Amino acid sequence: MNVKWAELTGPEIAELAETTDVAVLPFGSLEMHGPHLPVSTDALIAEFVCAEAARIEPAVVLPVLRYTPAPSMKAYPGTISLPTRLITTIFEAVCDEAARNGFKKIVIFSGHGGCEVTADLRERWLEKRSKGMVDYSVFCVFISDAIGEENAKAFDGHGGAMETSWAMAAAPELVKVNRVEEPGPIIQPELPGVSYADYWIKQVPYGYKNDPRKADAARGKEMLKSAADYLADAVKKIKGFEITPSAT
C-alpha cells in the first residue's frame, strides 16, 4: 500500500483519512555529512523509517521537510540552514493543513538531532490551544529514541559508522564510503569546559566523526527496522489517544 501523501490522489488521501487519523511528518536537514554521505542524509533516513512504520501501522506519510535550522554546520560546504522561526511557521502551517484534511494526530519524526523547531512548535501549539484555535495534537519522536538505548549509547557521531550504516540501508546508491581516507580527527577543545560557536569546524574539520569505513549495511537495515517498529508502536498507541477538547 502506498502511504506517501505526495504520491496519492486527492480522493485516495480522503479515503485514508476515513481509516486513520494519524499523519507522520519526517524531517531532516541539508548539512554536510563528510565526503561520503549526501547532505540530506537525516531526511532520507527519517523518510525511510516513516514509510516503513506506516506500512506496519497504517498512517499517511507527509512529504519530508529538508529545510530546517542547522546553524552549527554552516561553516561547511553544502549546508542550508534556515531561521528557526521561519521553519516553525512552515511546520505549523503543514500541521494545520494535515489536520484540515482529517488527520488530527500528527507525529513528527526527526532524523536531525538538536533542533529547536519541535520545542518552538509545541509552544505555539499550546498558545493556540489556550485560545481554542486547534483541533489536533502534535507528537514528536526522535531517531535517537527509536533506535533503542543500546544503539544510542553506541552512536559514534555525525557521519560516523552508525549513521553511514543507516544511510546504506535508506539510500545505498548515494553512499560513497570509498571517499573516506582516514578516521575523522576529533580535535580536543582549546578551552576545555568552555563552549564556543565554532565547535564543529574546530573539532570535526571534515564534517564526520570516527570511522565511517566500519559501516555495515546489514546492521544499518536492522537498526532502521527496529526504529520503524518503535515508531509503528507509537503510532498504534497514539491512535488510542483521545484528543481533549480545545479550551474555549
Ligand SMILES: [Zn+2]
Ligand atoms: Zn545526520
